[in-house]
Amino acid sequence: MTSLLQILLLIISIVQWIIIAHIIMSWLINFQVLNLRQPLVAQIWDGLNRLVEPVYSRVRAFLPNMGGLDLAPLVVLIGIYALRIILINNAAAFY
Template identity: 70%
Template sequence: MQSLFQILMLILDVVWFFIIAHVIMSWLINFQVLNLNQQFVSQIWYGLNRILEPIYTPVRRIMPNMQGIDLAPLVVLIAVYALRIILMNNAAAFY
């Protein structure tokens, strides 16, 4: 069962990293530091979008329209962190 706990923690860490990378990349694209016309940048951007949009879409449906401000990544980050806390507090159940 310890392996299951470690796998769940690893998955949450990877999701956390992808969300942070997606947010930072969106800022760099919006401030025109990165250009989506570059093939490498566009491949990373579209890959992250394909991974994270299924997670963001249900959150966006629940949240009110903020007129251009997307808070879905923040809500998902809080949810991932809350799951980590829940798993850490119940780690004894995995041993």
């Protein structure tokens, strides 16, 4: 059962890095460091959007409209960190 906990923590870590990459890439695109007209950048951006948008859209349904400020990535990251803490604190259940 320890391997199950390790697999869950690995999946959580991968999701965290995908969200962080999406956040950083969105900043780079908004500050015009990256250009979406470049095929590689456009493909990476499209892939990241396809991975995170289903989660973000569900979170956005519960969040109030903040104008141009999108808090969905922050809420999702806090939820992931909370899930990681819950899993680690209850690691004894996996033994």
